[in-house]
Amino acid sequence: MIQNNEINLIPQKIIADKKKIEDKFNLAKAIFLDIFFVFYSIIVVQRAIYLKFILDKSDLPFSWHQIFTVFLVSIFIGTFWALSKTSLSCKLFGIANDNKTTKWTVEIFAWFLFNITFIAGWIVTKISIVSIFSSEGIHGAERLFGAMFHPQMGIFDDSLFAMIETIYIALIATLISIPPTLILSFFTARNLMKDNKISFAVYYILRIILNFVRSIEPLIWAIIFSVWVGIGPFAGMIALLVHTIASNAKLYSEAIEGIEQGPVEAISATGANKIQVVWHAVVPQIVLPFLSFTIYRWDINVRMATIIGLVGGGGIGTMLMQYQGLAKWREVGLIILMIAFVVWIMDYISAKIREAIY
Amino acid sequence: MMLLEIKNLHKIYDNGTHALKGISLHVNEGEFLVVIGLSGSGKSTLLRCINRLIEPTSGSIKFFDKEITHVKGEELRKLKSQIGMVFQQFNLIKRRSVLSNVINGKLGKLSTFDTLIERYSDEVYKEAYSCLDIVGISDKAKIRADSLSGGQQQRVAIARSLMQNPKLLLADEPVASLDPATSNSIMQYFEKVNKEFGTTVICNLHFLSLVRRYATRVIALKAGEIIYEGLPSAIDESWFKTIYGEEAEEVEIR
Numbered sequence: 001m002i003q004n005n006e007i008n009l010i011p012q013k014i015i016a017d018k019k020k021i022e023d024k025f026n027l028a029k030a031i032f033l034d035i036f037f038v039f040y041s042i043i044v045v046q047r048a049i050y051l052k053f054i055l056d057k058s059d060l061p062f063s064w065h066q067i068f069t070v071f072l073v074s075i076f077i078g079t080f081w082a083l084s085k086t087s088l089s090c091k092l093f094g095i096a097n098d099n100k101t102t103k104w105t106v107e108i109f110a111w112f113l114f115n116i117t118f119i120a121g122w123i124v125t126k127i128s129i130v131s132i133f134s135s136e137g138i139h140g141a142e143r144l145f146g147a148m149f150h151p152q153m154g155i156f157d158d159s160l161f162a163m164i165e166t167i168y169i170a171l172i173a174t175l176i177s178i179p180p181t182l183i184l185s186f187f188t189a190r191n192l193m194k195d196n197k198i199s200f201a202v203y204y205i206l207r208i209i210l211n212f213v214r215s216i217e218p219l220i221w222a223i224i225f226s227v228w229v230g231i232g233p234f235a236g237m238i239a240l241l242v243h244t245i246a247s248n249a250k251l252y253s254e255a256i257e258g259i260e261q262g263p264v265e266a267i268s269a270t271g272a273n274k275i276q277v278v279w280h281a282v283v284p285q286i287v288l289p290f291l292s293f294t295i296y297r298w299d300i301n302v303r304m305a306t307i308i309g310l311v312g313g314g315g316i317g318t319m320l321m322q323y324q325g326l327a328k329w330r331e332v333g334l335i336i337l338m339i340a341f342v343v344w345i346m347d348y349i350s351a352k353i354r355e356a357i358y
Numbered sequence: 359m360m361l362l363e364i365k366n367l368h369k370i371y372d373n374g375t376h377a378l379k380g381i382s383l384h385v386n387e388g389e390f391l392v393v394i395g396l397s398g399s400g401k402s403t404l405l406r407c408i409n410r411l412i413e414p415t416s417g418s419i420k421f422f423d424k425e426i427t428h429v430k431g432e433e434l435r436k437l438k439s440q441i442g443m444v445f446q447q448f449n450l451i452k453r454r455s456v457l458s459n460v461i462n463g464k465l466g467k468l469s470t471f472d473t474l475i476e477r478y479s480d481e482v483y484k485e486a487y488s489c490l491d492i493v494g495i496s497d498k499a500k501i502r503a504d505s506l507s508g509g510q511q512q513r514v515a516i517a518r519s520l521m522q523n524p525k526l527l528l529a530d531e532p533v534a535s536l537d538p539a540t541s542n543s544i545m546q547y548f549e550k551v552n553k554e555f556g557t558t559v560i561c562n563l564h565f566l567s568l569v570r571r572y573a574t575r576v577i578a579l580k581a582g583e584i585i586y587e588g589l590p591s592a593i594d595e596s597w598f599k600t601i602y603g604e605e606a607e608e609v610e611i612r
Contacts, residue, residue, distance in 0.1 A: 014370055014415065015370060015374050015376065018372075018374060019374065260449075262445060262447050262448075262449035263449045263450065263451050263452075265411055265445070265449060266443065266445060266449035266450075266462075266515075266518075267451075267462055267465065268411070268438070269409055269411055269438055269441070269442075269443040270438065270439060270442075270462060270463050270464075270465055270466050270518070270519075270521075270522055271435040271436065271437070271438035271439025271440075271465070271466025271467070271522070272435070272462075272465035272466050272473075273435060273466075273470060275470055275474070276465045276466075276470060276473055276474075279473070279474055280451065280462055280465065280473070281451060284451045284452075284453050284454055285451075285452075285453075287453075
């Protein structure tokens with residue numbers, strides 16, 4: 001009988017151990033987050049609200065010395081606050097003491113954080129009601145809008161060709177992106193990669209790289225590639241391609257993560273290997289979302305291609321930039337109308353296609 | 359002959375749920391064993407531990423006297439290919455034909471490359487059709503799986519598991535999302551497989567009337583422990599209340 005009890009004890013111990021480790025991790029996370037919260041509040045209140053708004057200083061004094069001091073103070077406060085288990089982060093990670101003190105500190109501090117963030121944001125954005133209603137400004141806007149409604153039809157042919165170029169740039173970027181995106185998406189899907197350590201490391205590294213690439217706007221990529229391969233449509237196409245791969249790989253891999261697990265379970269229960277499971281249970285479920293994302297991305301790329309043209313990526317954007325530089329507002333008006341029309345058509349077509357395939 | 363022997367099996371999920379608390383049982387070849395119990399009592403976990411869709415935390419499982427509790431890789435796939443499984447939600451590949459869904463049951467025994475380009479020998483097709491014949495649905499072979507009714511989909515799922523020539527057939531609440539009449543006919547197919555091919559069946563069920571009719575032996579789980587083991591006819595009112603709680607009332611299904 002004693003032996004039986006011992007065996008039954010083991011699972012209880014496993015549960016308790018797991019809980020203990022989890023709590024430790026959560027406390028560590030809470031301490032870091034609290035330090036950040038305190039640091040953030042002090043910096044925002046001192047620099048944005050006190051120095052910039054109340055004292056109205058135009059150039060703020062900056063010294064690492066001061067930042068470091070604030071940081072030390074926040075480490076001190078944050079650590080103690082988290083250890084007392086009454087802080088906001090403790091509440092967020094579910095390890096706070098359940099009493100009145102916690103409730104009050106959490107509520108007041110959350111409100112405080114939200115308010116100082118909003119006030120600092122207002123100050124930083126330099127919101128000014130006056131400049132919206134200044135007569136000079138309104139006059140300028142009138143001139144632009146007026147030109148848009150009297151477009152210069154003389155450059156219609158040229159801008160039509162430039163527009164077609166833009167659509168093709170977007171199309172080629174989208175098409176070429178498909179194979180690399182497909183391959184990448186399987187390696188960045190958590191549910192396929194979490195099973196062993198090596199594949200999880202690959203998943204993690206790829207995710208970081210993709211996040212980095214995606215966080216750089218196509219506009220910046222276009223600048224980089226126009227230096228690399230020379231100004232023109234090719235640079236614009238590569239810029240779109242790079243960004244499309246990075247963002248669609250994320251969308252695709254999320255589609256893979258969101259599939260029904262049942263069929264996957266069923267296929268792996270027949271003794272199929274990993275490749276077979278992916279091919280016969282995962283792929284049939286994601287073909288349509290993939291197609292839909294890709295078509296939608298073409299639509300997005302047409303819009304982005306016009307912007308990329310502004311920095312020398314070719315197509316209608318480049319043309320727009322030239323006329324804008326010459327202050328020829330009626331020509332600019334025609335180009336803007338054309339872009340709006342094409343984007344609207346593309347939007348409609350891609351929505352219809354996506355509806356049809358579902 | 360002893361097909362399956364489970365000793366002191368525990369399963370603790372990562373979230374701390376203690377789903378199985380020391381299950382011990384043995385299953386002989388040719389049995390039709392039914393597992394009953396409330397939702398959350400550990401029935402599904404038990405089945406999934408047997409074909410190792412989930413990893414048991416401790417304890418041991420022997421399949422044909424071979425320790426399978428922690429087998430890995432090729433050996434694990436070979437084990438899985440000998441055990442068929444039928445699910446509550448059918449788990450067919452919706453956009454594929456009935457036939458290719460059935461052939462999916464054979465994946466573990468065919469070469470990976472052949473299955474990727476879907477090049478199957480005539481024998482495989484023949485086998486698939488004969489499996490569909492057993493469940494009486496071979497006329498629907500070319501139709502997309504999701505255009506079938508629930509009962510028909512479950513029959514396809516049975517055909518898929520038969521394609522494995524399983525030594526053991528696991529069924530996780532196979533009739534829980536079907537109407538009473540269809541439930542009965544699905545259970546008859548399980549009975550047919552059990553009687554005609556001698557395949558051992560372990561099935562999770564909710565309806566006692568179905569249990570009494572089809573089971574050769576019953577175990578009842580409650581909160582991860584076996585609280586009853588015996589013949590289906592021996593489950594009387596008081597046992598029923600112990601298993602399902604005081605307020606439970608038996609629902610008839612014919």
